[in-house]
Structure formats: structure tokens, C-alpha cells
Amino acid sequence: MFRNRIRVAVVGLTVAALAVGGCTGPSTSSGTTPDKALNIYLYQEPAGVFSPMAPINGPDGQVMSFIFEGLLGVDPDYKLQPRLAESHEVSADAKTFTFKLRQGLKWSDGTPFTAKDVLFTYNLMANPKTTSSTAGNYTGVEGVADFAAGKATSISGFSAPDDNTFVIKATKPNFGLLALIGSVWILPEHVLGKDSPDAVAKNPFFRKPTVGMGPYTFVDYKTNQYVHVTANPNYRSPAKIKDVYLKPMTSDNATAQLGNGGIDIASYSPTDLGTVSGFSSVSTQEKPGAGFVRIALNQSKPYFKDVKVRQAFLYAIDRKQVVQTVLAGKAEVRLSNFAKANEPAGLNEYAQDVNKAKQLLAEAGWDSNREVQLQWVQGQRDRDATSTIVQSQLAAVGVKVKLTNIQAAEITKTYANKSYDMVLYGGGNYAVDSSTINGITACANAYPAGGNINFFCNPQLDELMAQANATADQAQRKALYDQAAKLENEQVDLMWLYSPYGLWAVNKKVQGFRAPGSQDAVFWDPASWSITG
Amino acid sequence: MTTTTLAAAPAGRSPTAAALRRFRKHPAAVVSVLFIALVVLAAIFARPLSGHDPNAIDLLSARTGPSGDHLLGTDSTGRDVLSRLLFAGRISLGVGIASAVIAVVVGTLLGSIAGLLGGWVDGLVMRLADVFMSFPSLVVIVVVAGILGPSVLTMVIAIGLFQWPVCGRIVRGVTLSLREQEFVLASRATGAGPLWLMRKHIIPAALPPVSVVATLAVAQAIALEATLSFLGLGVQPPASSWGNMLTDAQSLTVIRSEPWLWLSPGIAVALTVLAVNFVGDGLRDAVDPRSAS
Numbered sequence: 109m110f111r112n113r114i115r116v117a118v119v120g121l122t123v124a125a126l127a128v129g130g131c132t133g134p135s136t137s138s139g140t141t142p143d144k145a146l147n148i149y150l151y152q153e154p155a156g157v158f159s160p161m162a163p164i165n166g167p168d169g170q171v172m173s174f175i176f177e178g179l180l181g182v183d184p185d186y187k188l189q190p191r192l193a194e195s196h197e198v199s200a201d202a203k204t205f206t207f208k209l210r211q212g213l214k215w216s217d218g219t220p221f222t223a224k225d226v227l228f229t230y231n232l233m234a235n236p237k238t239t240s241s242t243a244g245n246y247t248g249v250e251g252v253a254d255f256a257a258g259k260a261t262s263i264s265g266f267s268a269p270d271d272n273t274f275v276i277k278a279t280k281p282n283f284g285l286l287a288l289i290g291s292v293w294i295l296p297e298h299v300l301g302k303d304s305p306d307a308v309a310k311n312p313f314f315r316k317p318t319v320g321m322g323p324y325t326f327v328d329y330k331t332n333q334y335v336h337v338t339a340n341p342n343y344r345s346p347a348k349i350k351d352v353y354l355k356p357m358t359s360d361n362a363t364a365q366l367g368n369g370g371i372d373i374a375s376y377s378p379t380d381l382g383t384v385s386g387f388s389s390v391s392t393q394e395k396p397g398a399g400f401v402r403i404a405l406n407q408s409k410p411y412f413k414d415v416k417v418r419q420a421f422l423y424a425i426d427r428k429q430v431v432q433t434v435l436a437g438k439a440e441v442r443l444s445n446f447a448k449a450n451e452p453a454g455l456n457e458y459a460q461d462v463n464k465a466k467q468l469l470a471e472a473g474w475d476s477n478r479e480v481q482l483q484w485v486q487g488q489r490d491r492d493a494t495s496t497i498v499q500s501q502l503a504a505v506g507v508k509v510k511l512t513n514i515q516a517a518e519i520t521k522t523y524a525n526k527s528y529d530m531v532l533y534g535g536g537n538y539a540v541d542s543s544t545i546n547g548i549t550a551c552a553n554a555y556p557a558g559g560n561i562n563f564f565c566n567p568q569l570d571e572l573m574a575q576a577n578a579t580a581d582q583a584q585r586k587a588l589y590d591q592a593a594k595l596e597n598e599q600v601d602l603m604w605l606y607s608p609y610g611l612w613a614v615n616k617k618v619q620g621f622r623a624p625g626s627q628d629a630v631f632w633d634p635a636s637w638s639i640t641g
Numbered sequence: 642m643t644t645t646t647l648a649a650a651p652a653g654r655s656p657t658a659a660a661l662r663r664f665r666k667h668p669a670a671v672v673s674v675l676f677i678a679l680v681v682l683a684a685i686f687a688r689p690l691s692g693h694d695p696n697a698i699d700l701l702s703a704r705t706g707p708s709g710d711h712l713l714g715t716d717s718t719g720r721d722v723l724s725r726l727l728f729a730g731r732i733s734l735g736v737g738i739a740s741a742v743i744a745v746v747v748g749t750l751l752g753s754i755a756g757l758l759g760g761w762v763d764g765l766v767m768r769l770a771d772v773f774m775s776f777p778s779l780v781v782i783v784v785v786a787g788i789l790g791p792s793v794l795t796m797v798i799a800i801g802l803f804q805w806p807v808c809g810r811i812v813r814g815v816t817l818s819l820r821e822q823e824f825v826l827a828s829r830a831t832g833a834g835p836l837w838l839m840r841k842h843i844i845p846a847a848l849p850p851v852s853v854v855a856t857l858a859v860a861q862a863i864a865l866e867a868t869l870s871f872l873g874l875g876v877q878p879p880a881s882s883w884g885n886m887l888t889d890a891q892s893l894t895v896i897r898s899e900p901w902l903w904l905s906p907g908i909a910v911a912l913t914v915l916a917v918n919f920v921g922d923g924l925r926d927a928v929d930p931r932s933a934s
Contacts, residue, residue: 360893380894426700433700433718486873489891493718496879500698513791513877 144639145351146618149362149374151627154354156329159314160293161232163241166628171329171354173630174337175216175320176293179207179226179274180286184395184622184632186447186539188287192221192294192321193274202281202580205290207274214342216318216325219298223268228297230266230276232308233289239309245288250277281578283585284543294321323347323635332356348620348638363613366390372615372639375627378436379489384613391616393623394609400442401491401534403482403498403603404562408526411478418600419458420468424505425498426460431606434493438611442604444597445548447539452590455597465505479508483522484532486513494605495532523555526563534608539625542589543577546570549601564601660849660927670923673916680913684730691724696879707901714901716889725881726905732882733913736797736875737863743801744862745855748808753843755809756816757835767813770806778803779868786874796875800865804858808851815847849928856921860914867910883910 154167160176162168179193190196193207213221232238234246236256246252251264265277278285296319300308313319317326324337324347335354339347355371363380365371367387376384384392405412405421412418427441440448443455484495499509509530514522522528536559538545547558550573551565569592576588612623620637624630665671683690693711699719707714713722755766782799789795819825825842833841869875870884878885883906890896890903 363893377892379892382898383894429700433703486878489717492878496696496718497698497700499879500696511878513873515787515790518790 144349145353146349146373146637146639147365147371148352148354148631149365149371150335150354150356151359151375153332153356154329154335156331157314158317158326159309160229160295161238161240161242161309162314167354167356169628169630171326171335171337172293172317173322173632174324174352174354174634175317175322175326175340176295177321177323178291178293179209180290181632182287182291182540184624186398186449186625188290188540191291192226196286196290198283198286198580200580202283202578203278205276205278205286207276207290209272209274210344211272213321213344215296215298216320216322216340216342218342219296219319221294221321222271223274224271225294225297226274227266227268228301229292229295230274230289231263232295232300232305233292234263234266235305237305242289242292248278248280248282248285249289250279253279281580282543283580284541284546284577287541287543296320323633324352343635345635347635349634352634366613366615369615372618373621374613376611376613377489378438378611381436381438381611387613389616390613393612393614393621394438395612395623395625396440396448396609397607397625398447398539398629399534399536399626400445400538400607401494401532401605402442403530403532403605405530405603406526406528406562407565408563409529411474411480412529414472415599416468416472417474418603420465420472420474420505421502421507422458422600422603423461423465423468424507425501425603425605427605428459430494430497434490434497435606435608439606439608441606444593444604445538445545445602446542446589446593446596448607449539450542450586450589450593452593455594458600460501462505469505469507474507476506476508479510480529481510481512482530482532483512483514483519483528485516485519490608491532491534498532523561530603531561532605542592543573545592545596546573546577549573549596562602564599566595566599566601569595569599664923664927667919667923667926669919670926673919673923676912676916677920680730680909680916681734683727684734687724687727687731691721691727693721693724695720695724695728695881697721704899704902706899713905714899716886716902722886722901722905725886726883726909729881729883729886729906730909732793732876732880733863733866733884733910736793736800736866736882737859737917739797740800740804740862740866741855741858743798744804744858745808745851747802748805748810748854749812749844749847749851751805752809752812753816753839753847754835756813756820757838757843759820763813766809770809773803774806776803779865782865782869783872783874786869791869791874791877793876796866796869800862804861807858808854811850811854812843812847815850816843819843819846853921853925853928856917856924860917860921863917864910864914883907 150167150170152167154171155162155165158168158172158175160172177191179191180188180196181191183189192209192213194210195208197206209223215221233240234243234249234252236243249263249265251260254260255263267275269275276285299313299319300311303311320326320340323340323343325340327336327338329335333355337352339350359377362371362374363376363383366374366384369389384390405418407413431437431439431441443457444451482495482499484491486492495511499511502509519531536548547553548560549564550558550560550570551567552558552570553560554563554565555561572588572592572595576585576592579585579588608626610624610626610629614621617640618637619640622632624632697720699715701719702715703719704717705711705715711721711723713726716722716725751766755763782796782803785799786795819842825838828838828842866875866882867884867887870882871887873888876882876885886906887903895902
């Protein structure tokens with residue numbers, strides 16, 4: 109009888125070995141791919157709805173960055189760059205935004221492109237009836253409130269005085285509006301204009317968006333295989349590579365295919381650094397992300413109200429070493445919500461100092477018998493390891509932490525009833541314009557009104573942020589944001605941990621690719637990429 | 642484990658002794674018993690054996706291979722793998738045994754009730770067993786862990802509840818055959834209630850086959866625990882279990898270049914489950930000589 113068991117075990121092991129071998133082996137690339145085509149790794153299967161109105165989804169956004177363009181675009185350095193607009197102007201009161209479109213542009217099907225398309229798109233995006241997931245971004249535009257309430261039939265804040273001009277008016281000074289809505293992808297009115305607002309999202313166009321302003325046009329999406337896009341002949345400076353295939357696959361598979369040339373461009377994880385840098389045909393690029401991983405301390409709890417406690421928690425953690433160990437050095441330690449490039453010099457670095465942490469906790473009267481919970485959604489290697497480290501390093505300064513693995517769906521409940529102590533999470537985009545930081549710091553944005561889930565409140569910071577956002581002059585705005593950053597750094601609204609780098613591997617025959625800041629970020633200017641050899 | 646309550650046999654030829662003798666003829670089972678004893682001892686004396694705190698992180702020596710200080714290397718936050726392996730043994734064996742106990746208790750209770758009472762009670766219990774056996778237990782346990790939140794207790798109860806039908810069916814079979822025997826009829830005639838019958842006649846008679854089922858249930862539960870913890874639904878960090886230690890091996894780079902992270906827990910699960918299964922086989926042959934191959 110036990111012989112049978114051995115036989116079963118042997119068969120099982122053989123099957124397992126074959127399965128692992130199957131993953132590492134060179135997988136054949138799709139037979140339809142011509143030699144000069146570019147193959148890009150998608151970290152997830154696209155949802156298949158390529159619509160700027162649909163909820164933001166990494167792989168779908170990456171596909172759309174080939175086929176659509178906005179008035180402005182965000183480059184890999186998080187700077188706004190002119191795309192369909194040749195230039196833009198912000199009025200001195202930061203209330204009126206005027207975009208001048210490039211002359212003579214055409215849609216990929218040859219139809220002329222005008223400011224009417226832009227007007228059409230902005231009216232769709234701001235209208236919640238179209239199921240636009242970002243409609244909330246447009247509440248700062250004049251007339252949107254009346255329109256949503258049914259008091260007006262159109263949005264007065266959007267206008268196209270002539271075919272080459274588009275104007276946005278804000279309800280109050282709001283410089284950040286430019287970054288918030290200036291880069292939305294423009295949709296073709298001549299294709300979608302006949303649909304009513306509540307039906308437009310269901311238009312089959314979004315499953316096969318073959319008309320766009322981007323450097324490529326959509327050809328085909330074969331589920332589980334690839335998305336095929338081909339160069340748009342009507343693009344203002346036609347793309348140098350004719351065909352691009354974006355292929356969803358596992359990260360292991362992508363790494364293996366980087367080595368054998370099946371994939372030309374792929375993001376990779378810090379764990380695979382050694383493997384990827386071992387490929388002679390591949391070069392690597394890295395770029396700091398726009399968001400960051402952090403631990404929020406629930407400041408509706410009395411014991412996290414004291415700023416000394418929050419500072420002590422930061423002093424307890426060796427964030428530099430966390431980055432070295434957990435992320436192989438491929439991240440930067442954060443000192444505030446402000447992106448490194450937008451940050452003033454002289455912020456407190458809160459380098460690990462166990463004695464200082466203990467002293468601050470003693471001054472704040474921290475009860476060493478109190479146990480606080482640290483919750484996070486398990487599954488990402490760096491966050492799993494970081495939570496363990498935080499627990500252990502806080503224990504070293506006398507803070508008892510219990511780790512709680514929480515389901516993603518449960519997490520908002522703990523925000524709504526303010527029951528959590530600490531939560532480790534990441535993401536966000538605070539790099540393009542610092543005004544977005546207001547969304548997670550302002551007293552008025554305390555959950556559920558906004559993203560301030562830690563219930564931090566500092567009216568002085570709110571005032572500085574509002575002033576900065578109302579200032580059109582760049583130097584003055586920067587000075588105000590610098591003051592805000594210093595105040596925020598001192599107040600420790602969050603335990604800022606690190607910004608992971610976007611790590612990208614690129615075949616050396618590909619020129620012109622500039623890595624975005626994360627695996628799910630959109631691509632920048634694919635028209636300028638080329639293949640040599 | 643294999644005691645019976647039948648009348649004493651001639652010295653040296655008691656059923657227990659005979660069973661032991663048959664068990665000893667099963668070399669794989671004997672080796673397995675020794676191996677399991679070793680694992681249990683290692684788990685009990687985990688602290689002195691490893692010399693490291695399983696949860697002590699050391700960021701400066703993360704992901705180093707086996708060395709004099711760390712015999713099995715360190716994991717991604719610099720914790721000692723050997724120490725985590727031994728402490729994980731406590732949890733893995735504990736979960737295995739605890740859920741097998743639940744399965745046996747529930748199975749014995751329901752099986753004997755079904756067998757003794759018969760009629761619609763029997764029908765109901767057996768259909769219930771059929772339902773439990775036809776569910777893909779892993780999927781259901783994943784759902785339960787998702788709803789109640791993952792914890793060791795949830796996992797033990799869930800695994801236990803899905804394993805009772807095997808035991809329940811065996812006990813019911815034993816009960817049905819005993820029910821009509823003269824000594825049981827006599828007990829009933831003199832006023833014995835179902836509880837007394839269960840305690841005095843049925844459970845002792847069912848014990849040998851149940852002990853075999855229980856052993857196999859332990860093996861299954863250990864493997865299931867490893868699977869669930871690997872999926873992040875079982876033992877929660879920082880506590881270690883063989884399953885959640887394996888989660889480190891989810892990338893080909895780690896599998897290839899850092900084998901110490903996954904080899905030792907993988908081998909521990911495989912050998913322990915194999916050994917428990919062998920013991921189960923040996924026990925079966927020992928308590929039921931007719932089925933021995």
C-alpha cells in the first residue's frame with residue numbers, strides 16, 4: 109500500500125518539476141509579430157475598456173497612452189508638457205486657463221481636430237451621468253455644480269471661443285486645476301457625439317478605439333495574448349516603430365523573455381535585479397514614483413494626537429535600512445508628502461535615533477502597556493517585510509504593535525468608523541502639482557469627505573496650501589509650498605516611508621524610451637522611440 | 642492507541658501486543674514514527690536548538706545563505722530560517738493535530754448517533770456527510786477565511802469540519818454492525834440508553850479504525866495548513882508556519898538563487914506529511930490484519 113503512495117509522490121514531484129521548467133523555458137513569441145515590432149510587457153491583463161471615463165486601471169491606461177493624447181501631458185519627470193495644445197496660459201488670479209491648440213491636427217481617420225472635440229470631451233468627463241470616474245476632479249470648474257444639479261444644460265466654465273482655443277474657468281483661484289484636468293485624453297466628437305451622456309460609456313468604440321489623436325491607433329485586443337497598436341499615419345510627427353504589441357504575462361515570464369528577446373520593454377521587481385542586470389542585451393532604467401508607501405496614524409485616537417508620539421514613531425524606524433534591505437536600495441526615503449523634486453532643503457530627516465524616540469515617548473507619556481494594531485493588505489513583498497520591521501523596531505523603543513492582515517474590501521470600514529490605529533498603504537500622485545497633497549492633509553478632507561484618512565488637522569497648513577494654490581506666480585507659489593512642506597515635515601501627519609522606483613529593463617536595440625515611475629504608470633511619447641539593428 | 646477492550650487474551654498474545662508486532666513489521670511506519678518523534682522534539686525544544694529568536698530581524702544580514710551563525714540562512718528581513726522552521730513546526734503540527742481531533746470528535750459523535758438512531762436521523766447525517774465530501778474544501782475554506790478574517794483558529798475549525806465525514810462514515814458502519822449483536826441487545830434490554838451504549842460499546846469498538854483515519858487526517862490537515870498559509874489565509878505574520886515561509890519562493894529568481902528560503906520548509910512539509918501517512922498505513926495494517934497487503 110505504501111508503495112502506491114511513493115509512486116504518487118514521485119509522479120507529483122515530476123509534474124511539479126515540469127511545471128517549473130515550463131515557466132523558465134524560452135516561450136515562443138507570437139507568430140504574427142514581425143521582426144521590427146516592439147513587444148512591451150503588461151503587468152496585468154487589461155480590463156478591455158479603453159476609455160478615459162472608466163475607472164483608472166494600469167494596463168488599460170498604458171494602452172491608451174499610445175492611442176490618445178491630451179492638451180497637456182505629464183512627462184517622466186512629472187512636468188506638464190504641451191501635447192495637443194501648443195501653449196497654455198494661466199491668468200494672474202489663477203482662475204482662467206487658456207489653451208492654444210496646434211494648427212492643422214487631424215484624427216487618425218483624417219477628420220480635422222478642433223477645440224470642439226476638446227469641449228465635447230471635457231463636458232463628458234465632468235458629467236457624472238457618463239459614469240466618468242474622475243468627475244470629482246471637475247467640481248472646481250465654474251458651472252459644474254449647477255450642471256450637476258440640473259440648473260444648467262451645459263457647463264459654463266468650459267468654452268471654445270474659436271477652433272483653436274479652449275478655455276477653462278475655475279470657481280476660485282486654483283492653480284492645481286491645470287495638473288488635475290489638463291492632461292485628460294481627448295475623445296473624437298465625430299464618433300461619439302451622437303450618443304446621449306448616459307449611453308456614451310457603452311459605445312462599442314471603447315472596446316476598439318480605432319480613432320485617436322495619439323501616435324498609434326488601436327488594431328486588436330486578443331484576450332490573454334496582446335494588444336496590437338500600429339503607427340498613426342496622421343500623427344503630427346509619425347512614430348518610428350510601426351507595430352507595437354503590449355503583452356500581459358506573469359512577471360517571471362517577462363523577465364525570462366527579456367533575456368531571449370521576446371520582450372523588449374518590461375518593468376521588473378527589485379528581487380529580479382540580479383537576473384535582469386545579467387542579460388547583456390538589456391539596459392535598465394529607474395525613476396522615482398509619484399506616490400509613496402506610508403503608515404497613517406489615526407489621529408482621532410487621543411494617543412496619536414501628540415506630535416511627539418508621531419515623531420518618536422518615525423525616529424524609531426531605520427527607513428534607510430528598510431530601503432536597502434527590502435527594496436535593494438531601489439526607493440527613496442520620504443521626508444514629507446512633497447515629492448523630492450518639489451521639496452525645500454533643510455527638512456528634518458528623522459534618521460533612526462532610538463534614544464530620541466524613547467525620550468519623546470517618555471515626554472508624551474506613552475503607556476508602554478498599550479498595544480496598537482498595524483493593519484495592511486498582505487501580498488506585496490516589500491510591504492509585508494516592512495510591516496514586520498516596523499513592528500520589531502517599534503518594540504525596541506517600547507511600543508507594542510500587533511500586526512493585522514486586513515482584506516482590501518474591509519479597509520474602508522475601519523476608516524469610516526475610525527477604529528484602526530495604524531495602517532500601512534501606498535500610492536497617490538503628489539509629484540505633478542503639490543496641490544494634490546491638500547487632499548490628504550486638509551481638515552476639510554477628513555475621511556469620508558476626502559483622502560485624509562488619518563484625521564490630521566492643522567489649520568495653519570491648510571491656509572498655506574490654499575494660498576499657494578491661489579498663486580499663479582511660480583516663484584511665489586514655490587515659496588509658499590516650501591513653508592507648507594516644512595510645517596508638514598515637523599508635524600508628521602503621516603509616517604512617510606519610501607517612494608519605490610519604477611524599475612524598467614529595455615532591450616538595447618530600443619532607443620528613446622524613458623521609464624515612467626512605476627509599473628502601472630502610462631508611457632511617455634512613444635512616437636519618439638526607435639529600433640536600431 | 643490501538644488498545645481494545647475485548648476480554649484479555651493469553652499472556653503475550655493480547656490483541657494489543659499482536660497489533661504492535663504487526664506494526665513493527667512495517668519498516669516505513671517504524672522509521673516514520675521515529676521521524677515524527679524527532680520533529681515533535683525539535684518543535685518543543687525550538688528555542689535552545691536554534692539559538693535565535695524566530696522574530697528577531699537583522700536588516701544588515703538579510704538574505705544571507707547558510708553559515709555558522711545561521712545554519713539555514715536568513716530570510717528577507719534577516720530572521721533566522723532554522724529558528725523559524727522549528728517554531729513553524731509547532732504551529733503546523735498543532736494545527737494538524739487540533740483539526741484532526743475536531744474531525745474525529747465530530748465524526749464519531751455524528752456517526753454513532755446516525756448508526757444508533759437510524760431512520761431519518763441517519764439519512765440526514767449521511768446526506769450532510771455527502772454534502773461536505775462533495776464540496777471542494779479548499780475553496781470553501783478560502784471563502785470562510787475571507788469572511789471571518791484569516792486566523793489559526795478559523796483555519797483549525799474549518800479544516801476539522803471538512804474532514805469529519807470520513808470518520809463519521811466509519812463509526813456509523815461499526816455502529817450498524819454492533820447494533821444487532823447480542824451483547825448490545827442485552828444492554829438495551831436491561832435499560833441502557835444511547836449515550837451509555839456509545840461510551841461502553843461503540844466508541845471502544847470504533848477506536849482502531851478511527852485512529853487510522855485520524856492519522857491520515859493529521860497528514861491532510863498539515864498539507865492544507867501549508868496551502869492556506871502560502872495563500873496568506875492561514876497563519877498570520879510575524880508567526881511562522883511552513884506554508885507562509887514558502888511564500889518567499891514566489892519568484893523564479895528566489896527559487897533559483899536563494900534556495901535556502903524555500904527548500905527547508907518545503908522538505909519539512911513533504912517529509913512530515915509522508916511520515917504521518919506511513920504511520921497511518923502501518924496502523925491500518927496493524928489493527929486490521931485482514932486488509933494487510
